[in-house]
Amino acid sequence: MNQAKLGKTDMLNLFKKMLLVRAFEEKAGELFQQNLIPGFIHLSIGQEASSVGTCSVIRPNDYVASTHRGHGHMIAKGADPKRMFAEILGKSTGYCKGKGGSMHIADFSLGFLGANGVVGGGFPIAVGAGLSIKLRRTDQIAIVFFGDGAANRGTFHEALNMAAIWKLPVIFVCENNQYASTTSISYSLAGGSIAGRACAYGIPGYTANGNDVLEVREIVGRAVLRARSGEGPSIVENKTYRYRGHFEGDPQKYRSPQEIDGFKKEQDPIAVFEIRLKTAKVLTDSAAKKMRKDVAQIIEDAVHYAREAPLPQPEDAMEDLFVNP
């Protein structure tokens, strides 16, 4: 799974996916500003290496359980930005017919078991997916994305223990962006490391530079290999940073603009990868420019589709509760 094994096209695809996630999120932020998105949204700008790197080493039929900050995970798993925008605009052609919105977006056909409005809600579900994989004797795996804050829920610890005793193919991928809403990990995280918690359960706990897509790939890749070969779960802690507020409109009194700028300047996952690709002569300036243009077009088309899409009929609210009435 190391860089050497990645072909040029793979590298460029990774880069393009990261651009796509960012462009999606930036556009979502814009639409929110324009009051076109109801409710509230949590953007993952700054965390693209984690979502894209992780999903690039798993298969289409592997499972992903996501979080409230799940747009990037969805796109990285292969979701269609058209239907994603339609969902977060509350339209009937959205992934969940307008019933879920940003915080409850899902595509079960992609093995995407859902974003989640409840922090820590995904852990036990991923354990269940892992158990089902084991019972069905397939070689799938389950990934559960979670934030640094979610690592303090009891569900995290219960899930780790159960996944470990049964050696389930579950990978706990933490996106440690240093904050849970307003709360810094320097205050809330005993022991200082999420990967370090693996040790209590006798499983590997890896820490990755979550702003380096190739490192994320390599480390998640190791955990995937382990999970697929029946050796059980791992924690991967991707150390990263979110650029935007916890939600759009967050006053962010808990951190300084300088702190944010520092990350943008020095560790931006897209800039870091772009420089690397250019230095390795995999990407030229003009190719990068074209890629950005293509991505912008995909996003523009998606937004156009979503804005034109029909609203649900009010009575549709009564559908989908049960398989049979």
Add this chain to the structure above:
Amino acid sequence: MTERLLSCSEAFAEALHEEMKRDDTVFIIGEDLRAHDGIFGQFKGLPSKYPERVIDTPISETCLVGAGLGAALTGMRPLVDLHFADFFTTAMDEIANQAAKIRYMFGGQARIPLVIWAPDGGGLSAAAHHSQCLEAWFVHTPGLKVVAPSEPADVKGLIKSAIREDNPVIFFQHKKLFAQKGPVPKEEYLIPLGKGDIKRKGRDITIITYSRMTYFALEAAKQLALKGIEVEVIDIRTLKPLDFEMIAESVKKTYHALVVHEACLTGGFGAEIAARIGEELFDDLDAPVTRIGAKDVPIPFSPLLENYVLPQVSDIVRGIKKVLNLG
């Protein structure tokens, strides 16, 4: 009494300032309280004034609710902030099996001065995990008192009483009412738990409601007043204990009752009120008691769908006409 206009959030914060000053065993515990004075700004000025008594926790509801209980059992008077009422699910054992039962199970040994403060309700396109009204779960659990006020003055008077209570109180506040303004007395006052309030007098029909639906009921009453129908609106304010006396007195005068809440209809608290009216006031009724509540589905995201699911003023108007047989 002098009054000024305050929002529900301002009235709430003022109450906490008064209670924390009065009693230094009162403290607040929950997530993200300090940086922004609570995620809704509901604790304005308190974190800086009481650095040690406004306590941020990790995302660990099971433990922070349970810790509130433990502190209450051992001499403190905590107000637990639950962020969103939807997260009750993550601490149900601490509430329903522990807080609600400890005094009784142990033969009356313990006092439990614990308030769990929970912002609830829909109308914000916040979808299924951030929009629920869950009060029925708690009224169905002996050992808990349950409060769900509407007006700012009631919020203030009731939260002060809840803090001084020696029993566990589940205190709901509707998110859509945080900015709702109303007159609040300048002098200190308390409103006892278990007392309703008649928000509008009328002779033709009694609406029994609470929380945000009080405002919806008042709007419906206003519309029908133009047609000569006089609706009495009772805001019960406290669900448990329930001021059934006030309800009975009103129904004996109007002979008609409509119960309205935002929570979904089936198994909602409206069923309890309707049943009691049926059992105890059957002879006073000119028509069956009717209930209005949300449709029996989770709260959907898209505003159109959400509005369809949640009760609207027009539903209440229709309900009144139905009870009064006005076609």
